[in-house]
Amino acid sequence: MAFSEKNLKGLIAATFTPMTSCGAINLPVIQQYVDYLVQKQNVTNIFVNGTTGEGLSLSIQERKSLTEEWVKHARGKMDNVIVHVGCPSIMDSKDLAAHAASCGADAISAVCPSFVKPSSLDALVLYLQEVASAAPSLPFYYYHIPKLTGITYQINDLLGKVKQNIPSFRGVKFSDVNLMEFSLCVHAYKEYDFLYGVDEQLLGALAFGAHGAVGSTYNYLGKITGDLVKAFEDGNIQNARNIQFCIQEFLIYVFDMGWGLPEFKDIMSLFSGIPLGPSRLPLVSSIRSDHHDAIKDRIKKMDSV
Numbered sequence: 001m002a003f004s005e006k007n008l009k010g011l012i013a014a015t016f017t018p019m020t021s022c023g024a025i026n027l028p029v030i031q032q033y034v035d036y037l038v039q040k041q042n043v044t045n046i047f048v049n050g051t052t053g054e055g056l057s058l059s060i061q062e063r064k065s066l067t068e069e070w071v072k073h074a075r076g077k078m079d080n081v082i083v084h085v086g087c088p089s090i091m092d093s094k095d096l097a098a099h100a101a102s103c104g105a106d107a108i109s110a111v112c113p114s115f116v117k118p119s120s121l122d123a124l125v126l127y128l129q130e131v132a133s134a135a136p137s138l139p140f141y142y143y144h145i146p147k148l149t150g151i152t153y154q155i156n157d158l159l160g161k162v163k164q165n166i167p168s169f170r171g172v173k174f175s176d177v178n179l180m181e182f183s184l185c186v187h188a189y190k191e192y193d194f195l196y197g198v199d200e201q202l203l204g205a206l207a208f209g210a211h212g213a214v215g216s217t218y219n220y221l222g223k224i225t226g227d228l229v230k231a232f233e234d235g236n237i238q239n240a241r242n243i244q245f246c247i248q249e250f251l252i253y254v255f256d257m258g259w260g261l262p263e264f265k266d267i268m269s270l271f272s273g274i275p276l277g278p279s280r281l282p283l284v285s286s287i288r289s290d291h292h293d294a295i296k297d298r299i300k301k302m303d304s305v
Contacts, residue, residue: 008080008107008139008171008193011222011229012045012214013037014052016265017066019277025062026277027069034073036272041222044077045212046070047109047173050084051145052216052261057280060092064099071104079106082214086111086143090127094134101135108132109141109173114149121153125161132166139170145197146176155181159189173197173214174205183208199225200251203244206232216264220271221247224302246302253298263287267295 018029037043048070049055049063058066067083074081083105085096093110100108110131118124132140142162146152155172162169174182175197186194186209196205199215202225218225224243231240254263262279266287269276279285287295 007211008045008082008141008195009212010045011043011218011225012047012080012082012195012212013041013043013218013222014047014050014197014214014216015070016216016219016268016276017049017053017055017058018275019280021277023278023280025058025066026275027065029274029276030066030069031073033272033274034070034077036274037219037222038077040272041218041220042226043218043222045080045082046074046078047082047084047214050109050111050143050214051148051175052264053084054261054280054283055084056087057283060087060095063096067096067100067105068103075104081105082107082109082141084109084111084143085131086113088113088115090130093131097131097134097138101138105138107139107141107170108135109143111143111145112149112151114151117149117151121157121161124151124153125158125165128162128169129165132168136168138168140166140168141171141173141193141195142169143173144176145173155185156188159185159192163189171195171211175214177201179204179208182210186210200244200248202247203228203232203240206240216261216268217247217251219268220299221250221302243302250298250302253294257286257291259286270295271299 018026020026071081083100085093085108087093097108171193173195193211195212195214196210197214199217202213228240228243262283262285265276266285
């Protein structure tokens with residue numbers, strides 16, 4: 001596959017990893033999952049094996065099998081499959097990057113190792129350079145999520161260095177609430193794609209020039225979030241605000257319940273009808289059956305916005 005010059009735009013669903021009740025990956029569900037995203041949520045880009053996909057809780061072979069299955073079923077239906085290849089081991093990251101290229105993925109991304117952390121910004125650049133070099137034909141995106149990694153180097157500083165060292169570097173999945181830093185990056189590095197990763201602040205990121213967005217809620221709120229993006233692009237800012245507020249209200253309800261990734265996975269199963277199964281330990285969902293009606297009602301209300 002030749003190096004792609006196309007830009008990533010629009011909504012990108014950070015996919016959940018389907019699992020059986022025993023905790024094994026459930027590959028046969030993926031075809032149904034792809035069709036649901038395309039036909040029901042109008043989402044044609046996916047980011048697989050990332051945080052939402054519990055990538056770092058999966059074995060290397062599981063991640064390879066999932067990549068192959070997502071790519072196979074997305075072919076001809078979706079625009080882009082971005083594969084997250086970040087691992088604690090750089091050798092595993094390079095292995096996954098080369099594998100993603102071999103099976104037809106459209107791009108790769110890597111989060112910074114967060115247990116043994118890079119000793120400097122230059123060390124981080126060297127790490128990213130090594131990972132990207134294992135798949136030189138694929139666009140490479142740095143996955144910035146400081147709340148989870150504890151890596152707080154300024155992205156503006158990072159971009160100045162990767163520009164000289166990583167030919168396949170294409171942009172950043174920016175999962176942080178610091179919109180000022182995000183804005184400075186968009187303004188200074190117009191040649192890169194900046195994909196925003198905090199769903200509840202998407203409208204603010206669009207105002208600062210976000211090219212696209214990667215998020216878990218786009219699995220089941222993709223259609224309404226697409227309406228938000230269109231309203232913004234059409235200059236109907238009040239409508240965009242109304243939609244963003246409704247999404248925020250739903251997420252406040254979720255956060256106030258103390259819910260996180262395993263509960264979001266349950267919500268996706270509940271709303272889509274796709275049996276995604278449980279999250280892998282140590283994550284455990286606390287959603288009970290008596291929560292189901294409240295969740296459905298809150299999502300249904302957004303359809304009337």
